[in-house]
Amino acid sequence: MKCVFLAMATLLVCLHADAQQIPQEEENASEILYQKVKRPAVAPPEGPDGDENPARMKVGPLKSFTATRSIKPITQLIFIEADAPGIAKMERAGVCAQPVVEAALEPVYSSVKAHMPLYLPFKNSTTGLWQGFYYSWDNDGDGKKDAHRAIDYGKTSVAENEDPTFGVYAIAPGKVIDVKWSNGGGNYITIEHTAPDGYKYRSTHLHLRNGHDNDRAKAKGTSGKYxxxxxxxxxxxxxWGTNxxxxxxxxxxNVSAGQFLAYAGxxxxxxxxxxxxxxxxxxxANTRSYNVHLHFEVRVLDTRAGHSGEWVLVDxxxxxxxxGVDCYDLDATTPYARLFAPFYPSFHNVPLDLVNKYWGYYTGMGMALQTVSVDKSGSTLYAAGSFQWGIPGSWYARFYMTGTTYQTYFNTYDAQGYRPRQISVTKDGSGNPRFSAIWEKKPAGQSAAxxxxxxxxxxxxxxxNYVETKKWHVQEHVDYTVGGKRYHAAVFVNKPNDNGxxxxxxxxxxxxxxxxxxxxKNWELKSINVNGNTVGGVWRPKKNNYAAYYGMTSASYQTKFNxxxxxxxRLIKVQNYDDNGRFSAIWGK
Known part of the structure; x- marks a missing residue:
């Protein structure tokens, strides 16, 4: 396929240069967002970590809250097909564990949500969660787990002579506001992340390595047993690490999301x-981990009256x-909003029930669904798609519909002034076609069929009837095979935005x-569809350079995406097919 990548040689050189400072085992690490959270094989050592004053004074007594979560659409114009897997389970689920929080800060915790995607601060596939927002012990004997106000990550096991470190990465785009040493927290980095709507987060990464000789000299300048x-x-x-x-x-x-920052120490x-x-x-004396870990903190601005400009640590x-509670995997329903992204804005190989469960994560930031495709592999439905900022207007999305359901929603939304922008088709376990579609507002005076x-x-x-007689245009088209026979789904419009x-x-x-x-040279591929061993597409007059591929494996699709x-x-359309084993896609401006 023809493709335009003008700066590819430069890109490859830059990637190679950056890779030299990243731990080798993490360059091609498997996707960690969707994995079960790993736990250490041996219990982490007990004792406060963090900065000089880790046991900060509580602003109020710890209190158990009976928190419940309900699933609500972000706006009345966004829906998900009710018979898609996971919906009923999601609506019935209670919270994973009742939280125990500082009572005075509960209003802040309740107000926190994701305003921009935040990613995990590590990529190493053997790294797991050591400690949650509260420690797993009660050393002060007050009947509650001791306050930690951070998350600790470390390798779940360390082999003999294995370096226990791992790479630490930026959780989102932002600006580095501190790179310092403290006697309690060691080397630390703080980054301020500003969302498109102006909301701010701060992430702090403690106990980092900064060269063997430097770190040992700093430690010799402290006091006591250290x-x-x-x-x-x-x-x-x-x-101590290496120099x-x-x-x-x-x-x-200024850093980008996923940029390498330092090594854990x-x-x-x-x-x-x-x-x-x-x-x-x-x-x-036989320790292998040397307590090498990342102490990770997230802060937001206090929303309470009288606390302007103050930052609050949040989970x-x-x-x-x-x-120790089962609140960290994606299938858990947490008492407060999760800030870490459940999957990337442009995603593939994601179970559809996770897209359903976390529907509000990206739509709640004002992102819209540019493209989506659903395909079945075994008993699981997988989704590929892309949430993006800057897509104007209101929209609808429905997944995995029967033909009857699809026609019903087409009629309903058509009466409200919407038409399908993209369609994808898969088959259910009985071989019947299932439709997923995104609707957008029709231009003034436009009709659609x-x-x-x-x-x-x-x-x-x-x-x-529509093209030859009425001179309408095909806006979208897919073909699919059922029982050895080819079928079509298409959208025709009477007043397209371009000519031909x-x-x-x-x-x-x-x-x-x-x-x-x-x-x-003159036409731009706007829709692509693979049906068995055949390929098809819709072209419209060319406005920009673009790239299109089909027959890609998951790995090659990710490479082309990058x-x-x-x-x-940006991703314009994606299709997953062949039991979610292959992908076709179009990228454009």
């Missing part, structure tokens, strides 16, 4: 100090509990490629 250990204890790189493991950003830098008395005896020796999982489940003969008659179109379907890959090359994004192209 200083003694730095002076007389082990010099092992497994504990090349340094912080990769500085104050004032144990710097500061709140790092390795909790596994030291009072004489500065290790409590366990990015929405759990407000200790790490939708057809589906038409065989070649009936579609030919429909074509003759081409529709081809049922072509071999070779013929489609030739047609693509023939039309590329390349297109680097060239400033």
């Amino acid at each position: 200083k003694t250990f730095a002076t007389n204890g082990t010099n092992s790189n497994l504990c 090349t493991q340094k912080i990769a950003v500085k104050e004032g830098d 144990n710097t500061g008395s709140g790092g390795i100090g909790v596994i030291l005896k009072d004489d500065g020796t290790l409590k366990d 990015p999982y929405g759990s407000y509990n200790h790490g 939708s057809v589906h489940n038409q065989d070649d003969a009936l579609f030919g008659a429909t074509w003759k 179109f081409y529709l081809y379907y049922g072509m071999s890959g070779t013929d489609f490629d030739k047609k693509f090359d023939e039309l590329y 390349q297109a994004s680097s060239e400033g192209l």
